[in-house]
Amino acid sequence: xxxxxxxxxxxxxxxxxxxxxxxxxxxxxxxxxxxxxxxxxxxxxxxxxxxxxxxxxxxxxxxxxxxxxxxxxxxxxxxxxxxxxxxxxxxxxxxxxxxxxxxxxxxxxxxx
Amino acid sequence: xxxxxxxxxxxxxxxxxxxxxxxxxxxxxxxxxxxxxxxxxxxxxxxxxxxxxxxxxxxxxxxxxxxxxxxxxxxxxxxxxxxxxxxxxxxxxxxxxxxxxxxxxxxxxxxxxx
Numbered sequence: 001x002x003x004x005x006x007x008x009x010x011x012x013x014x015x016x017x018x019x020x021x022x023x024x025x026x027x028x029x030x031x032x033x034x035x036x037x038x039x040x041x042x043x044x045x046x047x048x049x050x051x052x053x054x055x056x057x058x059x060x061x062x063x064x065x066x067x068x069x070x071x072x073x074x075x076x077x078x079x080x081x082x083x084x085x086x087x088x089x090x091x092x093x094x095x096x097x098x099x100x101x102x103x104x105x106x107x108x109x110x111x112x
Numbered sequence: 113x114x115x116x117x118x119x120x121x122x123x124x125x126x127x128x129x130x131x132x133x134x135x136x137x138x139x140x141x142x143x144x145x146x147x148x149x150x151x152x153x154x155x156x157x158x159x160x161x162x163x164x165x166x167x168x169x170x171x172x173x174x175x176x177x178x179x180x181x182x183x184x185x186x187x188x189x190x191x192x193x194x195x196x197x198x199x200x201x202x203x204x205x206x207x208x209x210x211x212x213x214x215x216x217x218x219x220x221x222x223x224x225x226x
Contacts, residue, residue: 009152033214042116042202042217043155088154090215099145099170100215102155 003027006089006103014111016078021106023089024071030092032072033100034063037086079110114138118203118218125193125225133188133221135203143206144186145215146170146178148199155202161186193225 004025013019023032031050035043047056049065049072056063060083062075072091076083086107090100119134137144142163147155157170161180175197177189186205190197200222204215 035215040219042204042219043215044217045214048214099157099160101157102147104152104154 004089004091004101004103006087006106008106009104010107010109012109012111013079015080018075018077019079019108020073020075021087021108022071022073023091023103025091026070027091027093028069030069032065032069032089032091034072034074035088035090035102037088037105038084043086043088076108079108081110081112084108084110116203116205116216116218118201118221120221121219122222123224125190125223127193127195127225129193130189130191131193131223133190133201133203133223135186135188135218136184137186137203137205137216138184139205139207139216140183141205141207141216142183143208144180145204145206146176146186146188147202147204148172149202149220150199158188158201190223195225197223198225199223 007022033048034046037043047063052069053067054065060077064073086105088105089103092100116137145160146158149155156172158176159178161167164183167178200220202220203218206213206215
């Protein structure tokens with residue numbers, strides 16, 4: 001059983017602030033996805049990272065995959081109320097299965 | 113462009129009742145999944161399917177059954193509902209299992225067993 005930890009669990013910040021959330025494990029992953037889930041909706045894919053050390057940017061969101069492919073981070077610059085939601089990381093193991101495992105998420109609230 | 117459609121959105125069941133959660137996708141995806149999401153517990157995989165006629169158990173399959181007679185549909189059956197099955201259920205699909213293909217999720221079914 002892989003242990004997957006997302007931190008922090010909860011984060012409440014003011015509009016305009018920067019933040020970083022983390023996804024950590026002791027296992028090596030072949031790829032990792034980040035999703036955002038809004039209340040009453042299913043998760044929506046934000047990005048997929050595949051290569052160790054890879055950095056991807058999506059407007060004000062910056063995603064990084066650790067060099068050893070065991071961890072990832074999501075940095076948001078100048079957060080806006082529309083960024084409010086549950087951020088889930090979903091790594092894929094190297095075992096060739098078809099399934100991603102999901103972390104418990106970071107619940108972000110951005111106050112106007 | 114519907115994507116993944118789940119019905120119903122809400123349901124209250126009595127203990128011991130049965131029901132089927134419906135899931136259909138119009139993207140011609142081969143892979144489909146059922147997850148449950150409990151508060152603070154993340155998404156747990158119940159069952160998945162890699163194509164019509166093929167299904168397999170996930171992490172938490174007990175108390176559930178699935179079938180996949182067509183590419184489009186992947187219903188989840190609850191037999192003898194129990195309070196522990198109170199949860200939000202999400203269906204998802206993806207183009208291929210291998211490779212970094214993202215999941216498309218439905219909007220969920222909120223089930224309460226009383």
